[in-house]
Amino acid sequence: MTTPLEPPRDTAMEALTLWLSSRLGIVVLxxxxxxxxxxxxTVAPFLERWKHWDTQLLITxxxxxxxxxxxxxxxxxxxxxxxxxxxxxxxxxxxxxxDWTLAGLLISFVAGAVxxxxxxxxxxxxxxxxxxxxxxxxxLLWPMSVFLFTGYSxxxxxxxxxxxxxxxxxxRWSLAAxxxxxxxxxxxxxxxxxxxxxxxxxxxxxxxxxxxxxxxPFVPLxxxxxxxxxxxxxxxxxxxAQEAGWGRHLVWPWESLITTWNSAMGExxxxxxxxxxxxxxxxxxxxxxxxxxxxxxxxFVYVGLQVGALICSAYYLSIPRSALLWxxxxxxxxxxxxxxxxxxxxxxLVYALVVGPLMxxxxxxxxxxxxxx
Numbered sequence: 001m002t003t004p005l006e007p008p009r010d011t012a013m014e015a016l017t018l019w020l021s022s023r024l025g026i027v028v029l030x031x032x033x034x035x036x037x038x039x040x041x042t043v044a045p046f047l048e049r050w051k052h053w054d055t056q057l058l059i060t061x062x063x064x065x066x067x068x069x070x071x072x073x074x075x076x077x078x079x080x081x082x083x084x085x086x087x088x089x090x091x092x093x094x095x096x097x098x099d100w101t102l103a104g105l106l107i108s109f110v111a112g113a114v115x116x117x118x119x120x121x122x123x124x125x126x127x128x129x130x131x132x133x134x135x136x137x138x139x140l141l142w143p144m145s146v147f148l149f150t151g152y153s154x155x156x157x158x159x160x161x162x163x164x165x166x167x168x169x170x171x172r173w174s175l176a177a178x179x180x181x182x183x184x185x186x187x188x189x190x191x192x193x194x195x196x197x198x199x200x201x202x203x204x205x206x207x208x209x210x211x212x213x214x215x216x217p218f219v220p221l222x223x224x225x226x227x228x229x230x231x232x233x234x235x236x237x238x239x240x241a242q243e244a245g246w247g248r249h250l251v252w253p254w255e256s257l258i259t260t261w262n263s264a265m266g267e268x269x270x271x272x273x274x275x276x277x278x279x280x281x282x283x284x285x286x287x288x289x290x291x292x293x294x295x296x297x298x299x300f301v302y303v304g305l306q307v308g309a310l311i312c313s314a315y316y317l318s319i320p321r322s323a324l325l326w327x328x329x330x331x332x333x334x335x336x337x338x339x340x341x342x343x344x345x346x347x348x349l350v351y352a353l354v355v356g357p358l359m360x361x362x363x364x365x366x367x368x369x370x371x372x373x
Contacts, residue, residue, distance in 0.1 A: 078245020104151015
C-alpha cells in the first residue's frame with residue numbers, strides 16, 4: 001500500500017525495464033566477451049554461440065519429432081525427456097522466423113518478459129511494497145540466468161507457472177489451473193506445480209466445488225505419457241529417457257553426494273560445474289528448511305519435491321539451473337532486502353556482488369560451448 005504522498009508503483013514497467021536492460025547487457029557481453037575470449041581466433045556468429053546442449057536437442061525435436069534426425073547414425077534416446085511445449089512453440093515461431101536458434105531466443109525473450117512482470121506482481125501482492133523489482137533483480141542475477149536468454153524451456157515454463165501461482169493466491173482457480181496446464185506442457189516440473197496447487201487450495205479452504213479445476217494441470221502429463229505409450233508401449237518414456245540419455249536414476253542421497261563430490265574435486269570445467277551443483281543443492285535444502293519453518297506448505301511441496309528428486313539422482317545435475325524455477329527463493333530474497341532494519345538495505349547489494357560475477361562467468365562459458373548446467 002502506498003502513502004498519500006507516494007505515487008503508485010508501476011510494477012510492470014519496473015519489471016520490464018530490468019528485463020530489457022539485462023537482455024541488452026547479455027548481448028553486449030556476448031559481443032565483447034566473445035572477442036576478448038577468442039585469443040585472436042575467429043569468433044563464431046552470434047546465433048551459433050547460443051546453439052548448444054539442450055537448445056540443439058529441442059530444435060531437433062521441433063524439426064524432426066521425437067524420432068530424431070533421420071540423418072543421424074542412431075536416434076537420440078534422450079529426446080523423450082523433453083516435454084512437447086517448447087518444441088511445438090519453436091515449430092510455430094519458426095514458421096515466421098527462418099532460423100531455429102533465433103526462434104528459440106525470441107520465445108525466451110517474450111516469455112521471460114511475461115514471467116518477470118508476473119513475478120514482480122506476485123512479490124508486490126505478497127508484500128512488502130517494493131518487493132517486486134527486487135524479486136526480478138534477484139532472479140536475473142542468479143548464476144544460471146543465461147538459460148532465460150537462450151532457447152531453453154525455463155522462460156516459457158515460468159511464463160505459465162508464475163501467473164498460475166499468482167492467480168491461485170488471488171483465488172482465481174480456473175485461471176490458475178489453465179495456466180498450470182500450460183506449464184505442464186513444458187517440463188515435468190509441472191507435476192510438482194500441480195501438486196503444490198492442491199496443497200495451496202486446501203490450506204486456503206476454498207469452496208470444494210472449485211476443486212475439479214485442480215485436475216486440469218495433470219492432463220498434459222497424462223496425454224504426453226499416452227503419446228509415448230502409443231509409440232513404444234512405455235508410459236514413463238520421459239523418465240527412461242533421462243536414464244538413457246544422462247544416466248539419471250534414483251539412488252540414496254548420500255550416494256549421489258559422494259559421486260558428485262568426487263567429480264567436483266577433479267580439475268577442469270566439469271569440476272567447476274559440479275562444485276556449482278553442490279552449492280545449488282545447499283541452497284535448495286536451505287530453502288526447503290526455511291519454507292518449512294515459515295509454514296509455507298504449498299511452496300514447501302513445490303520446491304521440496306524438486307530438491308528431493310535432484311539430490312536423489314545418480315549425481316547432481318542441473319540443480320542451479322532448476323533453481324531458476326524456484327520463485328519462492330527470489331520472493332524471500334526480495335522480502336529480506338526491502339527497507340526496514342539497516343542490514344536489510346544491504347541484502348540485495350551483497351547478493352548482487354556475490355552471484356552477479358558467477359552469472360557473467362556462466363554466460364561466457366555457455367557461449368563458449370562448455371557445460372554449465
